[in-house]
Amino acid sequence: MSTTSLLSTAEPPPVSWPQVRVDVSLSPGREDAAEPVRQALQAIAPFVADATIARQDEVFRNVVDGIIAGTPIRGLDAVRAALEQRAIAAIFAGTEWLTAEQIGRLRDPGAKNPHGTANRWRTEGKIFALTKGGVLYYPRYAFDEVLDPHPVVADVLSVLTGYSPYRLASWFESTNSYLGGARPRERLNVDPSAVVVAAREHVRGPTHG
Secondary structure, three states: OOOOOHHHHOOOOOOOOOOOOOOOOOOOOOHHHHHHHHHHHHHHHHHHHHHHHHHHHHHHHHHHHHHHHHOOOOOOOHHHHHHHHHHHHHHHHOOOEEEHHHHHHHHOOOOOOOOHHHHHHHHOOOOOOEEEOOEEEEEHHHEOOOOOEOHHHHHHHHHOOOOOHHHHHHHHHOOOHHHOOOOHHHHOOOOHHHHHHHHHHHHHOOOOO
């Protein structure tokens, strides 16, 4: 017995219009005309309903467009953008910046995975890095003479928890009144405990007594 695919022989499904009931009121004695009029109105009722819905949608869209058009847009603050650009330039100019590979090669020229050590330290919260051009750069001041992480850097990062890498770098690069006007990065070797205190005071914010 041969079989025929239902997909190839099935008729397309009929269009299902909304069911709208139409009542026709006629004068006495004209009941014979009620049915043809009712059928005609019944046939055009779905089209009238669709047109009404479409018109409502258009009105709604126009209202939304009007609200959007009347909503002010916050533009670029040119002064603030210029200040931020200068701050970022100062961060990168203030110290040497090394890639993970450079750190790995300097520590061990024959390392098979020179990226791994610095990236692991960053994950462990011992150091931080800035992304520039899709590459991670680590500040030289975060390491000692043999390129091991300064323990005080990890202490500062734990105090400044939640800070973005650029905000961290800005703090290390900015002059600090708790350090006699010195930059924190300049005091890592000289007085690391004072740097941690300065970080705590920074988080605490200005006090008034």
